[in-house]
Amino acid sequence: MDKHFDTTDCYVIEGKLALPYTYFAGRVGSTFITTIRDKQKIMGVKCNSCNKVFVPPRQTCERCLEDIRDNWVELSNIGEVVNFTVVRYDDKHLSRKAPFALAMVKLDGADTPMVHILEGIDLQEIQIGMKVRAVFAEKSTNTILDIDHFEPV
Ligand SMILES: [Zn+2]
Numbered sequence: 360m361d362k363h364f365d366t367t368d369c370y371v372i373e374g375k376l377a378l379p380y381t382y383f384a385g386r387v388g389s390t391f392i393t394t395i396r397d398k399q400k401i402m403g404v405k406c407n408s409c410n411k412v413f414v415p416p417r418q419t420c421e422r423c424l425e426d427i428r429d430n431w432v433e434l435s436n437i438g439e440v441v442n443f444t445v446v447r448y449d450d451k452h453l454s455r456k457a458p459f460a461l462a463m464v465k466l467d468g469a470d471t472p473m474v475h476i477l478e479g480i481d482l483q484e485i486q487i488g489m490k491v492r493a494v495f496a497e498k499s500t501n502t503i504l505d506i507d508h509f510e511p512v
Contacts, residue, residue, distance in 0.1 A: 387416050387428050395505045399495045403469050405430045411470040436493040437512060438466035445482050454504055460485055464509055475503070479510035 384392060387404065394402050403414035407430060408423040418428045443462040446453065460482055463472035477491060489511060496507040 385418070387418050390431070391416050392501065392503065392505070395495070395503075396499045396501055401434045401436060401466060401493060401506070402431050403434050403466075404428065405432045412468060413471050414466055414469040414473050415471075432468065434469055435467035437490060438464045438469070438472075438492075438509075440477065440485065440487055440489050440491055441465045441472050442487060443477060443485050458482060462491070462509060464491055475506060476508040477510070478508040 383389070391402060394400050401414065402416065403412045404416040404427045405412045406420035406423055406425050406427045408425045409420060411420065411422065412432055412434070413420070413427070414434060416428075416431075418426065420427050440462045441464070443460055445458050445460050446455075447458050449457050455476060460477040460480075461474055462477040462485070463474055464477075465472040475493075477485060478494075491509040492512050493506045494508050494510050496505050499505050
């Protein structure tokens with residue numbers, strides 16, 4: 360407990376929980392991840408009503424509410440940085456040591472950006488609009504980190 364926190368009139372029990380769990384990404388999310396893992400291809404889904412291509416893919420178009428889960432389209436591994444931030448703190452849930460960059464990358468052919476790690480460039484040199492490419496991981500973790508990072512083209 361924080362020594363500066365007065366607990367004299369509090370009933371407090373400290374403990375530890377172990378919480379095993381299994382997370383299922385759903386059919387659409389699973390296809391997205393396993394296609395990156397097995398074919399090193401980034402897939403999106405297209406809405407045939409408004410023609411928007413969503414990456415990461417989703418089951419339903421957020422604009423038309425059309426069911427788009429089966430409308431797969433292959434996307435380029437190259438895209439454009441539409442926004443970014445520099446992470447300046449370490450966290451055990453983050454896969455990189457700070458400081459590092461997270462970018463919103465809109466792949467060529469997509470209408471929505473995906474967030475991923477941007478490396479291979481000085482943090483001060485990152486610019487909105489720059490072209491970047493996906494670098495696939497050599498060893499699969501069966502996660503979105505099967506794209507290891509993006510780097511400038
Ligand atoms: Zn739509």
